[in-house]
Amino acid sequence: MVHGGYGGGSFSFNFYSTDIACGDGSGGGQTAVKFFENDLWHRVIVSGGGGGSDNFNPNNNDYMRDDDGSGGSGGGQTAQGFWINGKYISRYLANTTSGFTFGSGESAQEFGSKSDFGVKEYEGGTDRPGAGSGWFGGFASHNGNGGSGGGSSWVLSEDADIPDGNIAAKGPFFNITDERPYFFRKTDGYLFYDIVNIPGVWEGNGKLVITILDKLSLPSCFSVCYLHFSYHLLFALFTNSPIK
Numbered sequence: 001m002v003h004g005g006y007g008g009g010s011f012s013f014n015f016y017s018t019d020i021a022c023g024d025g026s027g028g029g030q031t032a033v034k035f036f037e038n039d040l041w042h043r044v045i046v047s048g049g050g051g052g053s054d055n056f057n058p059n060n061n062d063y064m065r066d067d068d069g070s071g072g073s074g075g076g077q078t079a080q081g082f083w084i085n086g087k088y089i090s091r092y093l094a095n096t097t098s099g100f101t102f103g104s105g106e107s108a109q110e111f112g113s114k115s116d117f118g119v120k121e122y123e124g125g126t127d128r129p130g131a132g133s134g135w136f137g138g139f140a141s142h143n144g145n146g147g148s149g150g151g152s153s154w155v156l157s158e159d160a161d162i163p164d165g166n167i168a169a170k171g172p173f174f175n176i177t178d179e180r181p182y183f184f185r186k187t188d189g190y191l192f193y194d195i196v197n198i199p200g201v202w203e204g205n206g207k208l209v210i211t212i213l214d215k216l217s218l219p220s221c222f223s224v225c226y227l228h229f230s231y232h233l234l235f236a237l238f239t240n241s242p243i244k
Contacts, residue, residue: 005029099136
């Protein structure tokens with residue numbers, strides 16, 4: 001199998017058997033900003049990756065035909081699904097509250113999805129693409145004539161959807177057991193504003209621009225303790241002074 005992009009991109013079953021069944025793409029990885037810890041629960045900005053497509057032979061003209069298995073683009077609060085035989089499938093989408101799993105796209109499986117919400121039917125054994133990663137990863141079609149979905153984007157903002165309780169991260173093969181609550185709260189002082197998501201195809205790593213407009217000034221622990229001590233010192237001098 002062919003590994004997907006860095007950051008949760010899924011694996012594809014890529015086998016070039018004929019000019020018709022001529023391989024596929026693995027899932028794109030996410031671009032993410034994390035604070036404090038390098039794990040999925042400390043992400044504050046996430047840009048989802050695109051899903052893999054079926055057939056990459058440039059001599060084939062399968063667009064909107066029976067063997068058109070285009071993958072969905074990543075990004076947006078709701079990422080794209082995928083195409084099977086030229087027909088768009090919109091039932092399996094990654095968004096800000098759900099998807100295949102937290103932080104990973106779905107890899108191609110021999111007997112359909114292991115997720116309760118994934119595609120259970122499967123068809124074709126030579127070229128099944130992987131799904132894109134994101135805040136939540138996309139779903140695979142598990143179809144030799146189909147693509148796979150993209151992963152969703154997410155930013156820690158005033159109106160961000162933050163799932164309650166523990167959030168399970170099962171990995172691209174749905175075989176990892178790891179779940180934790182999201183680390184940040186909206187009152188922690190790490191909110192982002194004026195977010196613009198620009199879709200496109202990049203060569204190499206993803207790109208991110210953050211502009212800091214205001215500097216947050218917080219009193220140090222030393223100054224707080226000093227003022228606190230001075231307050232009590234003045235109070236003690238006042239109460240112990242002789243009354244005239």
